[in-house]
Amino acid sequence: MAKPAGKGDAESASTVPQVRAVSSLDELRECIHQQTPCVFKQNTLFTFQALLDEAWLRNHAGQSTVSFRTSPTGKFVDPSDGLLKIASSLSSKRISLSEFLNQQEPRTMLSGTDTYIFTKGAVVEEWSALWEHAKEVVHEHGHEHALIPQSMLSTVGFWMSRDDIRSMTHYDDSLANNLNFQIKGRKELLMFPPDDWKHLKTFKAMSMQPFSFFDDIKQGRLRTAQQQRCQPLRVELNEGDVLFIPSTWFHFVEHVDRLNINLTFWFKTGRSTNEIEKPKQSLRNILIPFKLATAYVLAALKS
Ligand SMILES: O=C(O)CCC(=O)C(=O)O
Numbered sequence: 111m112a113k114p115a116g117k118g119d120a121e122s123a124s125t126v127p128q129v130r131a132v133s134s135l136d137e138l139r140e141c142i143h144q145q146t147p148c149v150f151k152q153n154t155l156f157t158f159q160a161l162l163d164e165a166w167l168r169n170h171a172g173q174s175t176v177s178f179r180t181s182p183t184g185k186f187v188d189p190s191d192g193l194l195k196i197a198s199s200l201s202s203k204r205i206s207l208s209e210f211l212n213q214q215e216p217r218t219m220l221s222g223t224d225t226y227i228f229t230k231g232a233v234v235e236e237w238s239a240l241w242e243h244a245k246e247v248v249h250e251h252g253h254e255h256a257l258i259p260q261s262m263l264s265t266v267g268f269w270m271s272r273d274d275i276r277s278m279t280h281y282d283d284s285l286a287n288n289l290n291f292q293i294k295g296r297k298e299l300l301m302f303p304p305d306d307w308k309h310l311k312t313f314k315a316m317s318m319q320p321f322s323f324f325d326d327i328k329q330g331r332l333r334t335a336q337q338q339r340c341q342p343l344r345v346e347l348n349e350g351d352v353l354f355i356p357s358t359w360f361h362f363v364e365h366v367d368r369l370n371i372n373l374t375f376w377f378k379t380g381r382s383t384n385e386i387e388k389p390k391q392s393l394r395n396i397l398i399p400f401k402l403a404t405a406y407v408l409a410a411l412k413s
């Protein structure tokens with residue numbers, strides 16, 4: 111019997127092309143302008159990239175309230191999992207950031223879609239110490255490397271996770287562009303262009319393909335016509351890297367390290383939401399979203 115592929119095999123077997131790596135800010139700005147994915151891998155640009163660690167967070171944002179989720183399987187959430195597994199990884203608990211840091215629980219995730227530093231044109235008060243650094247990315251604050259005008263900034267989200275976890279393939283339904291700073295740890299992503307909605311069994315902004323669909327792609331095992339027709343790119347994010355995910359691009363994210371910290375800056379494309387061509391829905395099996403919706407209700411009862 112063939113031995114299951116491990117991480118090393120995955121690397122060697124993969125035929126998935128890499129996201130373009132750039133080493134200058136001009137190239138990064140050009141990618142944003144052209145709406146093409148790229149990863150900036152060079153020197154650290156902003157103070158928060160060097161500063162953010164557990165000790166700094168404890169001292170400067172320890173009292174902030176966060177919602178975290180735990181998944182015994184590390185999957186957030188695999189549509190092919192059973193109802194109860196999905197419900198358990200969807201249910202969240204609210205605690206302070208310092209409690210979260212103390213508990214050191216594996217396979218936990220604090221999502222940037224719950225933890226906002228900046229949103230709706232204003233700084234979130236309990237995160238103001240972090241904003242003092244994060245704002246360097248915004249032109250109006252005078253940093254030489256600033257990338258985004260304040261009027262275009264939608265939301266800044268803070269992510270933290272422990273160990274081997276993976277999150278569901280989706281595009282950001284705000285239709286915003288995404289600048290993702292890998293501050294601690296390592297992540298691996300598969301990214302799919304918006305047009306791949308045809309092959310991803312999309313429901314709203316999510317792909318209902320099982321996680322095995324994406325594992326297979328990573329390992330070069332293209333078993334189905336849908337896998338063969340997709341046009342994925344892969345990227346490994348190491349500390350200091352900045353990934354640009356253009357609006358409406360799908361992403362499947364694996365958190366590989368013991369501790370991972372990211373800041374995501376979601377910002378407007380400059381086009382109105384009517385002008386942006388949204389990926390369409392291609393899921394035929396109504397039972398899958400029904401299962402997810404039921405899991406959400408169960409999770410809300412548990413939380
Ligand atoms: O890191 C993750 O698990 C997901 C990241 C993501 O979806 C985002 O930055 O929009």
Ligand SMILES: [Fe+2]
Pocket residue numbers: 280281282361
């Ligand atoms: Fe996302």
